[in-house]
Amino acid sequence: MNPGTTRTTGPAGDTAAGPPGLLYSDTEDELRAAVRALFTDRAGTPALLARAEAGAPYDPVLWKTLTADIGAAGLLVPERLGGQGAGHREAAVVLEEIGRGMVPAPYLTSAVIATETLLGLGGSHPGAPGLLGEMAAGRATAVVAVPLSTAPHGRLPAGTAPVPAVADAAAADVLLMLLPDGLYAVERPPLVPQTALDLTRPLATVTPVREGLRLADRPAAERAVRRGLLAGAGLLASEQLGTAEWCLEETVRHTRRRHQFNRPIGSFQALKHRMAELWLEIVSARAAARNAAGVLAAGGPGAPLAVAVAQAYTSRVAVHAAEECVQLHAGTGMTWEHPAHLYLKRAKSAEIALGSPGSHHRALAELTGLRGP
Structure with a gap:
């Protein structure tokens, strides 16, 4: 049972997973403390800027500590496959800290999207569990070769043309490639780096190649990839929440220390109102992100709705918080x-x-049966 998930007893005495709460469990708080301590020690701003300017934002030592030593890479992987057997709520805590620290790491793309994709294949190919075990142990990094902008309900690559804007492709040991006849695990296919707005999440164009290990046929591959993208979109909301929280905290700290007319500028009513409104937005974003993580952890048909709500709201809150900062x-x-x-x-x-x-607003309208304007 995942931490933070309650259990209820039915009429016949059987147990079923109840709805998770929005509060953090003790286990999640301990995980947050460990991850934050690591990022505080190794992911400072000067080093981050230097790596970003050099075009090599990843810190391999930090990634090894996060994945192999702390075990964060295997949070979504069952224990029988070598993982931690935790869940989406715990992975969401890691992503909150990644967003807060602006840490360049392929956690969302590998430990969430690629991991969920491989889990979605079930036992269809004996190679998938082995790759999952390597990823959970921090010995391998995998990325699904789809554009970063691809929504869970969006169009997937046909597999016949180069795939642009694949996030973290340069950091991956294995790329999961959608080809016309199925999903392949390919080691280091040809790729061309792209210039990205976000220097901490590099992009690349990947050329499809029919080589490596074929994991599934095309229908099964599409279902698995959509599962991975759904989990990724839901937990991306937690990363965006961490980004927004840092922006507000840093802004409050600055406006307390910066003085004009012998007063902290944070005491000016206009600025206080702006920060108070932003705080209210972040509280709502936290509820939406935590709900999405909880529903993903519990499983069931409500995940697409919870993810659509979280992404439709938290993405704009993160942008607003960064602009105000x-x-x-x-x-x-x-x-x-x-x-x-x-x-x-x-x-x-x-x-x-x-x-x-x-796109998430449109998905939300379809899921709830509401007609848009």
């Missing part, structure tokens, strides 16, 4: 040395990742 830092927020621009770029790129807010 830049603006309320005034000239300081416009400098390259201050990390505010990294958060704004991550928020803007994440806004269209795994489906734009508009």
Whole structure:
């Protein structure tokens, strides 16, 4: 049973998973403390900017510690396959800290999307469990070769043309490629780096190649990839929540220390109102993100609805928080040395990742039977 999931007893005495709460469990708080301590120690702003400028944002030592030592890569993988046997709520906590620290790591693409894709294949191919075990142990990184903008309900690559805007492809040991006849696990296929708005999440164009291990036929592959994208979109909301929380906290800290007319600028009523409104938005975003993670952990037919709600709302909150952070830092927020621009770029790129807010609004309307204007 996943931490944070309640159990209820039915009329016949059988047990079933009840709805998870929005609060964090003790296990999740302990996981957050461990991940935050790691990021505080190794993912400081000067080092991040230096790696981003050099075009090599990933820190392999940090990734090894997060995946192999802390065990975060295997949170979604069952224990029988070598994972932690936890769930989406715990993975969401890791992503909150990644968003808060603006950490360049292929966690969303590998430990969530690719992992869920492989889990969605079930036992259709004996190679999938072996790859999952390697990923859970931190010995391998896999990425699904679809554009970062692909929504769970969107069009998937046909497999006959180069695939643009594949996130974290350069950091992957294995790419899961959708070809006309199925899903293949390909080791380091040809790719061309692209210039990305978000320097902490590099993109690349991947050329399809029919080689490597064939994991599933095309229908099964599409179902598995959509499962991975759904989990990715739902947990991306937690990363966006972490981004928004850092932006608000940093803005409050700055406006307390910055003085004008012998007063902290945070005491000016106009600025207090802006930060208070942003706080209310973030509280609502936290509820939406936590609900999506909880529903994904519990399974069932309500996941697409919860994910659509979370993505339609939290993506815009993250952008608003990053914009306010830049603006309320005034000239300081416009400098390259201050990390505010990294958060704004991550928020803007994440806004269209795994489906734009508009696409999730349309999905929400279809799922609820509401006719749009």
